[in-house]
Each structure stands twice: as C-alpha cells, then as structure tokens.
Amino acid sequence: MKKLIVISSILSLTMIALVGCEEDNGIYGSGGSNKITLTSFANSYDSQVNATAIARIDESYRTGAREIRIKNLVNNYSNQSLNTLDKTILANNFEGQLENKNIEVNGRTVKRPIYEKNTNNKSSYEITYKNLDLSGVKADSYLAGNTVSDSRGIITGLNHYPKIPTTLAFPAGSVCYIPVVTSERAFLAFNEKDKTGYSVLDKWIDAAEARFDDKRGYSTSQFGVGADNKQNAAQVTFFAYKNQPAYQYNGVEYNTSIYEADYVAKGSSNPNTNSFRGVVDCTIVNEVAADFLEREIKRYY
Structure with missing residues (x-):
C-alpha cells in the first residue's frame, strides 16, 4: 500500500470500508462514553453504471468501541476491505496484533x-x-506550485x-482533524x-518499481521483520517529482503470501499545520464540515 510522505492523510489503519450498500453500520467492542467522530469521503468504481x-464515511471511536457508518452519496460505493480493525504487526524481532479491543479515547487521542x-x-x-x-x-485556499x-x-474535499x-x-x-501518530x-x-497475487517478494518489488511511468527517481530497500526477523520485507520509495509528492510502498512475505503493508x-x-509554510491536509472533518460537503457533492455530482 502506498504511503503519501509529504502530505499526511488518514492512515488506512483507521479507515475500514464495507462492500457497498445504501448505508452500512458496524459497531465493534463495548461500552464507553468519551467519543470522537472522524468523517472523510471516498470514491470507488460502480460497475453497474x-x-x-462517492461515499461519506463516519468513523467514531469511544473507549472500548469503534463504530463505522458508510453512506452512499453518488451511485453505489464499494470496497473490498474487510470489516475489521485487526492487523498483523511485524517489526524488528517482533510479531503482534493491532486488535479491536482495549481502545482508549481521551479527548482527541485514540490509544490502541x-x-x-x-x-x-x-x-x-x-x-x-x-x-x-x-x-x-474555499477551494482556492490551496495553491499548487511547480514543485511540492x-x-x-489547505487542501480539502x-x-x-x-x-x-x-x-x-x-x-x-x-x-478538520490532522492525525499525529505516535508509536x-x-x-x-x-x-x-x-494480500496480493504475487508468489514471491521479488515479483512484488518489480511491479512496485514500475508503478510510475515518468522519470521520477526511487530507492528500494529489503530487510527482515517479525520473530527473529525471519519474514522478508521491502520498501520502495519514489522521490518527489515536479509538483507531485513522494510516495512509499511496502511489501512483506508472510505465511507464503505477499502482502502490501x-x-x-x-x-x-x-x-504540517501551517498553510503559509506548506500544504495542510484537511480531508478528515467534523460533522458541520461533513454535512456541508455531503450537500454540495449531492448537488453537483
């Protein structure tokens, strides 16, 4: 999975989508009162039409639970993501799970x-x-330059x-909410x-290195992760090019399959939170901003 390096965006660790339907709700975990709701908008391809x-995705965390609401705005949004928070975690000499339990919410901080x-x-x-x-x-609050x-x-919906x-x-x-990740x-x-369709990590690397057809430079590194660092992993980083930011892709071999991570x-x-120093990514918003975007998307799309 690619990581946009220059402009932060909501991590896919916090965004899970369901196979499309008119409005789909999912609540995971139990109990709690302290709550934060994060709203974003996502696109997919509707093969029927x-x-x-376009869909609105409301993601709410409260102590002990997470709730997802996905609402179609234009056509039938669909995504093949699994409806779960659980992630396999591989690090230096470490294997673990980021699970849907023991969530703590304190103001605008979500601990897992x-x-x-x-x-x-x-x-x-x-x-x-x-x-x-x-x-x-407004939209003109963001000004694209010749380079990043x-x-x-401020870039918004x-x-x-x-x-x-x-x-x-x-x-x-x-x-808008700007995520600061601490690990x-x-x-x-x-x-x-x-999970990808590649049989070996080398084939994934070849494909990752070919994802851009322009002349931007890139670097590739390979390393071990997991228990005793026995799992092979690779990272392909494309450097910023003209007015395009840097991108990063990560692949890992796990249980005989290749995954993008x-x-x-x-x-x-x-x-960045200062629009005078650079670009501020404001694509995660509160209910007031989300209601405004929903109304205008329905009107013009």
Missing part, C-alpha cells in the same frame, strides 16, 4: 495497544487529532471534488484485504 461512486504474539507484552500506539478551523475556507515545496495552503463551485466556502463551525516502535501492518515510523509524526 460504469461511473464513479499492539499485543505481542503468544505473550502478554504490549507496545503503545496512538493517534492524536489536531484541529484546524475551516470556516470560510512551492505549494501552499473541495479540491477533490472540483465540480463544486470555487466560490463556496465551509460554514462557521467547520473543523513505540516502527512497524508494518496488514491483514487479509492486503502500511508503514508506521517510530516516535511521533509531524504533519
């Missing part, structure tokens, strides 16, 4: 421990969502759905939805 489908396989040991992993006021922000370093502003008039602005009370260790995370670095991420 040969057109793009990683449990080491066959032990009671656990490793800390959490996401804190910084907030940024979107009131009055030249780009400035208005930029992803250009049929919405550029004169429209987010209403008062609109907020005790660096790791790769994946589950069954990430998310990579989480050790320590805390440092996403």
Whole structure:
C-alpha cells in the first residue's frame, strides 16, 4: 500500500470500508462514553453504471468501541476491505496484533495497544487529532506550485471534488482533524484485504518499481521483520517529482503470501499545520464540515 510522505492523510489503519450498500453500520467492542467522530469521503468504481461512486464515511471511536457508518452519496460505493480493525504487526524481532479491543479515547487521542504474539507484552500506539478551523475556507485556499515545496495552503474535499463551485466556502463551525501518530516502535501492518497475487517478494518489488511511468527517481530497500526477523520485507520509495509528492510502498512475505503493508515510523509524526509554510491536509472533518460537503457533492455530482 502506498504511503503519501509529504502530505499526511488518514492512515488506512483507521479507515475500514464495507462492500457497498445504501448505508452500512458496524459497531465493534463495548461500552464507553468519551467519543470522537472522524468523517472523510471516498470514491470507488460502480460497475453497474460504469461511473464513479462517492461515499461519506463516519468513523467514531469511544473507549472500548469503534463504530463505522458508510453512506452512499453518488451511485453505489464499494470496497473490498474487510470489516475489521485487526492487523498483523511485524517489526524488528517482533510479531503482534493491532486488535479491536482495549481502545482508549481521551479527548482527541485514540490509544490502541499492539499485543505481542503468544505473550502478554504490549507496545503503545496512538493517534492524536489536531484541529484546524475551516470556516470560510474555499477551494482556492490551496495553491499548487511547480514543485511540492512551492505549494501552499489547505487542501480539502473541495479540491477533490472540483465540480463544486470555487466560490463556496465551509460554514462557521467547520473543523478538520490532522492525525499525529505516535508509536513505540516502527512497524508494518496488514491483514487479509492486503494480500496480493504475487508468489514471491521479488515479483512484488518489480511491479512496485514500475508503478510510475515518468522519470521520477526511487530507492528500494529489503530487510527482515517479525520473530527473529525471519519474514522478508521491502520498501520502495519514489522521490518527489515536479509538483507531485513522494510516495512509499511496502511489501512483506508472510505465511507464503505477499502482502502490501502500511508503514508506521517510530516516535511521533509531524504533519504540517501551517498553510503559509506548506500544504495542510484537511480531508478528515467534523460533522458541520461533513454535512456541508455531503450537500454540495449531492448537488453537483
């Protein structure tokens, strides 16, 4: 799975989608009162009408539970992701599970421990969502430069759905959430939805290195992960090119299959929150901003 390095986005560790239906709800875990709801919008291809489908995805965490609501806005959104939070975690001399239990929510921080396989040991992993006021922000609040370093502003759903008039602005009370990830260790995370059709890691590497047909440079590294570092893994990083950001792809061999994985670095991420210094990714929003985007997407798409 690719990782957008320059512009942070919600990690797929926190985004799980269901096979399309009009509105699908899933609640996992139990109990709790402290709650945060994160809303994003996603596209897929609707083969029944040969057109793009658009959905609103509301993801709520509360202590001990997670709730997903997926609502079709345009056509029938579908995604082959499994409806589960559980992820296999592979790190340096470590194998574990990021499971759907013992979730803790404190304000805008969601904590989910990683449990080491066959032990009671656990490793800390959490996401804190910084907030940024979107009131009055329009599509022209983002200005693309000739290079990534030249780009400035706030990129929102208005930029992803250009049929919405550029004169429209987010209403008062609109907020976006910027995820700051903190992890005790660096790791790769994946589950069954990430299984590829490749038989060996070398074939996955060849395909990953060929994902762009322009002249951008890339680097490839191979390393061991898991218990005794017996699992082979690879990371292919494409450097920033013109006004395109850097991308990172990760593959791992596990139980005779090849998976694409998310990579989480050790320590805390440092996403940009200053639109004068660079690009701020504001694609995760609160209910006020989400209701506005839903209304305009339905109107213009």
